[in-house]
Amino acid sequence: MSKTNVEKKKKKAEKRKKLKQCVAQKGEMESETEPKKKKHSLPATEEEEELTAEERRKLERKLKKERKKKEKQLMREAGISIKKVEPKKQSGSELALAYLTSWSENPDEWKFQKTRQTWLLLHMYDKEKVPDKYFTILLDYLQGLQGNARDLTVQKAEAFMKKFDDSNAEDPNLLDKCERIRQVLQLLS
Secondary structure (H helix, E strand, O other): OHHHHHHHHHHHHHHHHHHHHHHHHHHHHHHOOOOOOOOOOOOHHHHHHHHHHHHHHHHHHHHHHHHHHHHHHHHHHOOOOOOOOOOOOOHHHHHHHHHHHHOOOOOOOOOOOOHHHHHHHHHHHOOOOHHHHHHHHHHHHHHHHHHHHHHHHHHHHHHHHHHHHOOOOOOOHHHHHHHHHHHHHHOOO
C-alpha cells in the first residue's frame, strides 16, 4: 500500500477512537442522569461529520451493544433478575378444539389443517380430551370426511368394537368410549 493510504487509515482510526470516547462519555452522562429508554439523537461533532454514514451506523450499533451489556451487568449486580416472559403456547387439544369450533362457526374463514384433523381422529373417543359439547360438532365434521382418512377411521372403530366386545368390561369409561364408537360407525358406514 502507498504511504497516503496508510496515513488515511491511521487518521480515520484516530477519529473513530476520539468519536467513540466522546460518545461514550456522553452516554455515561446520560445514563447517570436518567435511565436510557428512548433513542436520543446526539449532536454531530466534527469527528462524526468526517465519518461516512456506514461508519457512523456501525459505531452507533457497537456503542448501543456496549450500553446494553453495561445495563445488564448493573442489573445483575443489583440483584434484579432479567427474565423474558414467553407467551403460553396452546396445547394440541386446545388447538384442535379451536379448529373444530372454527369449522362450525366460521366456515368461510376455516382452513383445513391435517395435524388438527389427525389429533381429533386419534382422540375423539376420549371424553376428557374431546368433551361431549365438541363431540357433536365432531360428528358433523366426520360426515364430510373423505378418502383414506374415512376408511382408516372406520377400520379403527371396528377394531375398537371387536376389542370391546371381547373384553365385556363394565368400566364406565369404556362404556362411554363404546357409545362414541357406535355413533361414529353408524355415521360413516
